[in-house]
Amino acid sequence: MIKNNKKTAKNIILSLDNVSISYGTFEAVKNVFCNFKKGNITSLIGPSGCGKSTVLRSLNRMNDLIPNCSLNGTVLFDGTNIYDKRVDPVEVRRRIGMVFQQPNPFPKSIYENIAFGARINGFAGDMNELVERSLRKAALWDECKDKLNDSGYSLSGGQQQRLCIARTIAIEPEIILMDEPCSALDPISTLKIEETMHELKKNYTIIIVTHNMQQALRVSDMTAFFNAIEHEDGDGGKVGYLAEFNSTKRIFSSPKEKTTQEYISGKFG
Numbered sequence: 730m731i732k733n734n735k736k737t738a739k740n741i742i743l744s745l746d747n748v749s750i751s752y753g754t755f756e757a758v759k760n761v762f763c764n765f766k767k768g769n770i771t772s773l774i775g776p777s778g779c780g781k782s783t784v785l786r787s788l789n790r791m792n793d794l795i796p797n798c799s800l801n802g803t804v805l806f807d808g809t810n811i812y813d814k815r816v817d818p819v820e821v822r823r824r825i826g827m828v829f830q831q832p833n834p835f836p837k838s839i840y841e842n843i844a845f846g847a848r849i850n851g852f853a854g855d856m857n858e859l860v861e862r863s864l865r866k867a868a869l870w871d872e873c874k875d876k877l878n879d880s881g882y883s884l885s886g887g888q889q890q891r892l893c894i895a896r897t898i899a900i901e902p903e904i905i906l907m908d909e910p911c912s913a914l915d916p917i918s919t920l921k922i923e924e925t926m927h928e929l930k931k932n933y934t935i936i937i938v939t940h941n942m943q944q945a946l947r948v949s950d951m952t953a954f955f956n957a958i959e960h961e962d963g964d965g966g967k968v969g970y971l972a973e974f975n976s977t978k979r980i981f982s983s984p985k986e987k988t989t990q991e992y993i994s995g996k997f998g
């Protein structure tokens with residue numbers, strides 16, 4: 730990836746600098762400034778429609794795949810604006826991986842779910858070792874080491890989600906984005922994913938969208954609370970904004986904003 734060496738603080742791996750995002754003429758999110766620290770887990774929380782997923786997708790140019798979606802502002806990753814014309818979005822997505830709400834393994838064996846993407850990305854090392862290492866990091870190895878040739882679909886929902894995490898890790902990204910990764914899972918599978926996240930934190934930076942306040946509290950170092958207000962032109966739509974960003978401890982114990990307090994105590998959203 731090209732470097733244009735914009736200055737960012739040393740431990741900041743990714744930052745949003747005055748980012749506004751629209752779908753056609755509909756402004757979904759505006760004026761977001763946010764710094765994500767390396768090695769942290771950051772939760773994005775807030776009421777439905779305030780733009781959490783839109784912001785998350787902007788962090789690895791996933792929004793490029795949505796027709797009409799446009800972004801103003803700068804997303805700096807490792808000193809480079811990832812929206813610079815010279816930057817290859819495929820390379821961005823290799824370095825900033827993503828796990829989605831619904832587990833979406835490939836219609837292939839457990840082994841191939843991991844080997845496939847690695848091969849496409851030019852991996853030329855020991856594939857068996859990579860598959861094992863990735864499955865171990867995603868806390869799935871013990872459960873599937875004896876059935877690597879079975880279909881990915883033969884796994885439970887929670888196991889499929891960990892397979893998707895393993896698949897993402899195999900490409901060796903620096904950041905993993907997770908869009909409500911546990912919303913389709915039962916509480917036990919959810920806890921297993923959360924344990925996996927704690928392990929992954931040793932090597933990766935994680936940014937997660939979650940509706941589950943307890944989850945944000947359990948897993949994240951930092952929390953960004955998004956809210957939405959009526960569009961100024963009175964079209965009835967709402968635009969999201971970053972209302973408060975602080976340590977998770979602070980957000981959940983003594984938030985600065987009244988709306989944050991109301992949201993985390995279940996008064997709206």
Ligand SMILES: Nc1ncnc2c1ncn2[C@@H]1O[C@H](COP(=O)(O)OP(=O)(O)OP(=O)(O)O)[C@@H](O)[C@H]1O
Pocket residue numbers: 752755757775776777778779780781782783784795967969
């Ligand atoms: N592909 C799209 N085309 C048009 N508008 C969209 C699209 N995706 C999202 N939006 C709009 O952008 C705004 C923000 O949506 P987004 O999904 O980012 O919010 P969210 O906070 O993640 O919501 P939720 O918590 O319900 O998933 C909403 O008004 C939504 O209707």
